[in-house]
Structure formats: C-alpha cells, structure tokens
Amino acid sequence: MPKGNTTRWNFRVLLGQGVLLDVSQTLSSPRLVLPFLYISFGAPAIFAGLLIPIVQISRMIGQIVSAPFISAAEICKWYMSLGILTASTALVVIALTADTAEDARQFVILTAIFLGVAAIIGLGQGLSRLAFQNMLGYVVPRKLRRNLLFSQTGLSGLLAIILAWASQKLYFNEADEEHLALLWVGIAVAIFSGILSMLIRESAVAEKKQRGANSGDRQGILATLRAGINHVRQVEWFRQFVIARILFLSIELAMPFYAIIAAQEHEKTEDALGGFVIATSLGLMIGGFFWQRLSPWPLRRIMSLGGIFALAAAVIALLSHYGNPKSHWFYYDMVFFLIALADQGIASTRKIYVATLASAETRPYYIAVSDTLVGGVAVLFAFALGILAHFQHSLWPILVLAGLNGLAALYAMRLKPIPADAN
Template sequence: MSAQPPFQQPSRPVVELYETLTGDEDARVCKDIPDAACRVQPANFFVHLVSNTASKIGDELASARLVLAWLMAALGAPAALAGFLVPIRESGSLLPQLFVAAYIRRASVRKWFWVWGSVGQGVAVMLMAVVALTLTGAAAGWAIIGLLTLFALSRGVNSVASKDVLGKTIAKRRRGTLMGYAAAMAGAVTLAVGVWLTFQASEDAGIGFFVALLMIAGGLWLLAALVFAALKEAPGATEGGGNAVSEGLRSLSLMRTDRPFRHFVITRALLMTTALALPFYVILAQQEGSGDISGLGILIIATGLAGALSAPFWGRFSDRSSRQVLMLSGAMAGLLGLLVFALVTLGVDWAATHWAFAVYLFIMGIAHAGIRLGRKTYLVDMATEQTRAAYTAVSNTLIGALLLVGGLFGMVAQLAGTAAAILVLSLVTLAGVASAWRLEEVQ
C-alpha cells in the first residue's frame, strides 16, 4: 500500500472556525476516511464550502428557468427554443453521467474532474454573454442552446466527481452540514435577486443587465475551480475504471442486484415531483394574479428565504437521519399541493393573491431544499468508496431520463388545468414519502 501524501495540518484559526461551524471537537467523526484526509478535514471543509457556494450562486444567476428564458425573449429568439432550456439544463447534465463515472474511476485523484467541469460551466456562461452582445433572433437562440449543452455536460462531470471527492475528504455527519451551509448562502443571493426584480418591475433592464449577470456567474464558476484546485485529496481506489460504455452498462445492473440502492432510486424518482411542481406554482400565480414582474420578484424572495433559512437545519438533520428528512420534506410538499388545489378549486379569494403564493413557494422551497439535501446525503452515506461514483452515475442517469418524461405533466395542466397538475404531482410526492418510510437508515 502506497504511503499517504504528507499533508500539513491546517492552522489553528481554521481548525477553530471549523469546530465552531460543525461542533466537531475531536477526530471521532473520521472513521470512514483515511487518516491523511482526517488531518486536513478542517481546511478541506472550507475548500468545499467556498467552491460549492460560488458554483451554487452561479447557478442562481444563470438560471435556465428565469434568466436564460428572459434573455432569449429579449433577443427575439423563437419561443419554441425556450422550451428546450430546462430539459437540456437538467437531463443534459444527468444522462451522460453513467458513462462519465467510468472515466472518473480510472483516476486515483479525482478533484481535477470537478475543476475542469467548473471551468467548462464558467466558459459556457460567459460565452452566452458574448452571444447576447453579438447575435439576435434564431441565431442567438441556437447559440445559447448549444452553449447550454456544453454547460450541462460540464455540470454532469461535476456532479459525479463532487460526491466522490466529498466522500473521500469529508467524514460522515459533516457532509450534510457542509452542503447545508453552501445552499443557505446561495439562497441568500437568490433573495437579493428577487429584491432586485421587485424594485425593477417597472423598468426595462436591457441586454446589458443580463450580460453583467452572466459574466458574474461565469466568474464565480472560475473562482470555484481555482479554490477547488487547492483541495488536499489522497489517492483512492481505481477499480471499475474500464471501458466507459461497457462499465456504464454494467453499472445499470445495480438496479437489479442491489436492493437498497434500487429502493433509493425509486424513492428519489417519486420525490423529484417537487422540482417539477415548482413551475406550476409560478404559472398558477400568474394565472390567478396580474402577472407583473413585481409578483415574480416576490416569489423569488420567498424561495430565497426558504433556502437561506432551512438549508442549515436540513443539513444537520440529514447528518442524523437523511431518511427522516426525505419523509418530512416530502410530506410538506405533498400536503401543501393538496391544500392549494382545494383552495383554488373552491375559489377562496385570499388564496390566490401574490402573498398567498409567496407563502406556498416559501413552503415548497423549504420542502425542496430538504429533499435535495436529504437524498444527496443519503446517497453519499449509503455508498462506499468503491460504489459511490457508480451509485451517483446510475441514479442521476435514470432520473435524467425520467425528467424528460416529466414533461407529460404539462399535458395534465393543459387538459385539466394547472391546479390539477399540482394535485397529481402532490399525490406522487406522497407516494415518495411512503417509499422513504421503508428506506433503511444509513447514518
């Protein structure tokens, strides 16, 4: 067995700040990572925190559902192209992971996959800003779609590498806390964006506003890459790093042979309906209200507050029982949907105001943050160093495929109304809660 690299222990101020944020006072939480990683865990904790926070803020500033959609409309791109934004953004980053994981497993040090994935996202977003300055109409729309594909593929590399490196460098009972803090800070930025939109409701922001937003977002991804390059990662196992396609297809057999993993993927698939439901709440708010931008700003403020306030709680709760987090957050989202459907169907006046929908989005934001943190922590903690990359790739690939099918819920909204789509999605979410109840505890 090769000797571990001579990592230097972090300075005392770094250790003290780490202990303050995590409550970690000794090495007892380092049972599942090597000694070399344990010694530098406080420093690595902040590398993860800064890089993940920067990338999450970049995600908010270049949101496909909000910023890119508005930008394409402002550039006069065909409306049909805007319909590809969210599917490409989500599925494009998930579907290739099954095959990317095999390449990542060939490397004993995997942080560089995250670094270059972050660079790819930053460059793609900055080039979108260039498109905004130089192209209009269909040409601009197709250019943004192409760059979003590059962005999504880079994001897919990041997703596989991040969970694998997180499992190697941060011990159990600290991973959820770390992701919670990063999500909270990103949520605070989302709140600021919502405030900006609210106060700019009567003004035309112009192309320059979007260009600046995208350049800042791209810069944050480049900053994240620079910070993550400083991570101290000990070499790890390289088993399973054969031919990408054959290894990827072989990994799919986990759904047949690994019952706990199969159960987790089914649970995640049922609970992904919270992400699909969020746009329908926004559409319903537009239908029931005046549809002005100030109302949208209020909704963004609500989601920003939800992430900022709830993520640290969900993170710490996930370190105790990510299974219970999935149950509680899923129940919140499912029951809320039933309530909103009933209120709207009955025509309750106060239930259709901007402020009522702000409350709905606030609760949905809390629930969605819990599901995201809970399922990420559950996956990392249920896996071993040898299975973590394969688990991540298989689950993300299957969820990516299902997200494309999730567009069928739009047909429900078209045929039976937006409130009916929320009802159906909520019932599926509650089925996910029942599935989560039967999951095994992994913490």
C-alpha cells in the same frame, strides 16, 4: 501539511464554493428563472417544460461519460471547475441574446437558443456534480458532511436574497431589465465559484490510490450502464433509492411548472421574478438551518418530510387559482419558498445517502447510473407534463405532482437506514 489543517481548509473552500454555486444556480435557475424568461418572451409552455428534461438528459450523459475518468482521477477538482465554467459560459449566450438582439426573440431562434443552452448547462452540471459528490466521500469526514451541505445552502439563501434585491432595486427600473439583471449576477457568481473550486487540496488518500491503481479496469459507457443496471437489480438499498429518486422527481420537476403559471400572470409585473427568487432563496436559507437541526434524524425521515413540504406547496398553488392570483402573487412566493425548502432537504440527504453507503470504487458509478436512470424517466415525464400544461391547463401538472409528492413521502420511509458505523 497536517491532515487536520487540510480538512479544515477543504471544508472552508467547499463551503465558500458551494455557497457561491448555490447562489448562481438560484439567480440563473433553469427551473425558475430561465422558464420565466422564456415564457415572458412569448414562447409556448410546451417548450418551457422541456428545459428541465434537456438539462436532465444532458446531465446524465455528462455523468455517465465522465464517471470512469473521475473514478480513476487522482485530482477531481479540475473536473468540477470545468463543469461550472462550462455552464456559466452557456448562460452568457442567453444573457447576450436577450439583452442585445431583439430578432432573437422570434420563436424559432429563441427556442433553439434556450434548448441548446439547457443542454450545455446539463453537461456542465453533470460533470461538476459527479466530481463534487465523489470528492465528498473522501475530502470531507462523514461527521462534517451534513454540516457542510446544510450550512452552504443556508448561507447561500441569505446571499442570494441580498443580491436579488440589489439587482432589482439599485440599478434597474423596467421589468425586462430586472429579469436580465438576475441572470447576469448569477453568471458572475458562478465564475467565482468555478475559480474557488481550484483551491481544494486533494490528498492521495488510501482509497484514491487504490482506485488510481485500478484505472486500467475502467469500463466503457455502455458497460458502465449495464453494470449499473445489474446493481439496481441485485443491490436492495440501491434499487429502493432509485425508486425513491424517481418519485421525488415530483419535487425536482415542480418548480418549472409553477414558473410557467407565474410568468403567464406576472411577466410584466415589476419585482415579480425578483420576488420569486427571493422567496426561493429564503427557503434555501431557512432550510439550511432547519435541515441541519434535523441532522440527527434518519435520512429517510428527512426525505419524507421534504415530500410533505412539497405537497403543501402544491395545495397552496391549487387553492390560489380559485382566489385572485393576479392580484395576490404572494401565493406564489409561498409556493416557491416551500418547494425550495423541500428540494434542498431532498437533494442534500440523497447526496449523503449515496456517499455513505457506496464504497470508494463504486461511488461514481452508483451516482452516474442513478442519475442516468432517473434522468431518462424525467425526460419522458416532464415532456408529458409540458404537453398537459400546453394543451389543457398549467394547473393539471400540479395536480399530478401533488399526488406523487404524497407517494414519495410515504415511500421514503422504506429506504434502508444508514448504519451507525458507516464510513
């Protein structure tokens, strides 16, 4: 098949697969939906705050373990599909447990189930994300990468809004049923995404052949990590990128703590969780078109603007606390909208940043090592925020995150600019 036809086919498949995956991750988000469900079942905030750190550390383990195999693999789509379907299977456990077993809502059992599922979700995401980001460097031409990532998140926002509204309005009446409906729909969409990813046509392009020929040079897990840390010390742009990613954890870790506050105040409010998911989806949908329009901008400027949006979300959350949030949960809709908008811009641009600056041979290792280092920091940081939310007040973590949002926006402007002739 001509290369042009293959490129168009892969772009369409990745667009459809990415849209479905983004929808599933919105409707069954471990950052919003799972913490909300966990708190609504009566669990303490300290363990809700641990969901994302566990996902993070499991994700980094999955990436560092799979990096040598994905780096040498001739075909990466099977890794991506396996990761998606693994995470989907884990979500089924939560849905069945919450839907059929009242005893599972006991504190110890519920905690073990949620934390165990978070670990499996992280492993699946680590595998699928590393495979996708690696493929992004050779399956999709550079000029189409921004359009792909920003378009799929914009379209996924629209589809997520439709599905979230339908699941809340057409079939369920009670709040608990509405909450679980979102999870089941997210699972179904994720399965379709995993199946669709199998249709990608990967050709043995020159850089992949070279990488496959060097498969005997694959490193072990610890050797990979040591080599990656050396890169952090020696490669200026990568060191700056890792620091920026650590600061931008203030966006990635923010949503669970907003979800904790929202669940504490609206766990029995019908349409509440659905409204928050719709607000998040609207942020993704508008963000897809918004960030795409900014695609001519330097990537570091886009990242900085994302930090500013996240700071605005934190300010709204803090101000709403002194109003009457129990009566006006519209405040939380605005917060989730802005966080989703900011997070989408940051996540998409950092993928493009590494895919563009890293070579074919080192790309999987850069991704895996950065996620490992950032994931380790995320575990400690989110656990500290969870303790703060549990023993003090849920707004204290938001204060900390707000300060880091502003710092991240400033530091992003120090990143190395993408050269105009980068491949």
